[in-house]
Amino acid sequence: MKASLILSLCIFSLQALAQKNEVRQQVNAKADALQEQVITWRRDFHEHPELGNHEVRTSAIIAKHLQLLGIEVTTGIATTGVVGVLKGGHPGPVVALRADMDGLPVIERTPVPFASKVKTTYNAQEVGVMHACGHDSHMAILMAVAQVLSSMKADLHGTVKFIFQPAEEGVEPGQKGGAEQMVKEGVLENPKVDVVFGLHINSQTEVGKITYRPGGTMAGVNDMQIIVKGRSAHGAYPWSSVDPIVTSAQIINNLQTIVSRNINVTENPAVVTIGAIKGGNRSNIIPESVEMLGTLRSFTPADEKMLVTRVTEIATKTAEAQGATATVKIPYSNHYPVTYNDPELTQKMLPSLQQTAGAANVLLRPPVTGAEDFSFYQEKVPGLFIFLGGMPKGGDPLKAPSHHTPDFYIDESGFSLGVKALCNMTIDYMNNKK
Incomplete structure (x- = not known):
């Protein structure tokens, strides 16, 4: 009796494995067949980029495609x-x-025939518009995923919610948008989402490879404003002033001690950067005030809290020591939580990624100090955010143009791997929950 039971279980396991392999082969074949279509979609989006909250043409193309597939839109x-x-x-x-849809206010410099020539107005300035972060490829990949999964609808054990999100790169002052707003408007409800997956193309990872990291994978970010107020005077008589420029210089230097002396760098990195400083308008006038703008990056809530506390303490006390005052606002205009890959979910989905790309092509990556508003979904439900290689084979990551630059470039040959990865993770997750 025991021997026959064991034999039955073995036969059942082999049948399940064979069925799983058959489904994966179907997915891979369908993804490969769509490769040229994905490239066509991507090039169209690339040539016609739109800034955050202005993705009117883009969203219309996506909505029509989903509707033609019989998907509720x-x-x-x-x-x-x-x-x-x-x-x-x-x-x-x-x-x-999830895929993001917006371009960036960047003038494109790549020598491709589908390069963007779009111009628009942003923050009251005329700017170019470019998909300089790969969102065009994210949309095209997810459109193909929708096509593959809709063709297998009858066999799916669950529901797929395709989220095409505007304004991942942020919006102009006074506007709302991005993942945070989508969550507020109920994108994770009706039906209630159990898990969320996303990917990001990477111009400095070789095509054919996928990278991942459990836990904190991309930094949480706060922007900040520091206003230092002193007393104005003629530049020839500095002793009559309380110089906010000198005070600001001391604040900037002192802020650099936070990472070197307050952060345990053996556990998590952090960043404190002042990116803009504005004060005065003439060489011989000491101004009354100086404004500084900067960014804070961290990987845990505790480190984030500590950064905010220490920046505030250092700025206000350094100013006080000079007879000036400092007002600190954190966040100033935006805050993204840490992009946190649920460790248990990551471990469960790792075999799916390895079977899709090959174990040697699925690599653990270090934390990234850039930020992603995918984190707002992960605050509500377990999520996994992976990176898809987009650098030509044999390329040098140190020389490949980085994201958010005019020369940003992606090798399109790796798109089918992205389609396969999202499809296989979705199906495997559903089947594991049966």
Whole structure:
């Protein structure tokens, strides 16, 4: 009796494995067949980029594609967001997949025939517009994922929610947008999302590779404003002043001790950067005030709290020591939480990534001090955010143009791997929950 039971279990396991491999082969074949279409979509988006909350043409193309696939579509979420709901043939969890849609105010310099020539106004200035961070590829990949999964709808054990999000790069002052606004408007509800997956193309990771990190993978960010007020005087008589420029210089120097002396750098990195300083308008006038703008990056709530406290203490006390005052506002205009990959979810999905790309091509990455508003979804539900290689094979990561620059470039040959990864993670997660 025991021997026959063991034999039955072995046969069942082999059948399940064979079925899983068959499904994966179907996904891979469908993804490969869509590779040229993904490139076509991506190039169209690249040639016609739109800034955050202005993705009107972009969202219309996406909505039409999802509707043609028979997916239930809602538009206008968080201004221009598009959400599609695909209900599988069997009950199961709700898996959300996210792509961002917005371009950046960057004048493109790449020598490709589909380079952007779009111009617009941003912060009252005429600017170029470019997909200089790869959001064009994210959209094209997720459109293909929707096509693959909708063709397998009858066999899906659950529901897929496709989230096409505006304004990941932020919005102009006074506007609302991005993942935070989509969450506020209920994108993770009706149906309630159980887990969320996302990917980001990376111009400095070789094509064909996927990188990941459990826990804090991208930094939480606070921007900050520090206003130092002193007493104005003629530049020839500095003893009559309380010089806010000298005080600001001392504050900047003292702020650098936070990372070197307050952060345990053996556990997590952190960044304290002053990116702008404005004060005075003439060589022989000591101004009354100086404004500084900067950014704080950290990987844990405790470190974030400490950075805010220490910046405030150092700025106000340094100013006080000079007879000046300092007012600190953190956050000043935006705050993103840490992009935190749920460790248990990451571990469960790692075999799916390894079977998709090959174990040698799935690499653990160090933490990234850039930020991502995907983190707002991860605050509400477990999430996994991975990176897809976009650098030509054999390229030098130190020489590859980085994101947010006019020369940003992506090798399109790796797009099908992104389609396969998101499809296989979705199906594997659903099947593991049966």
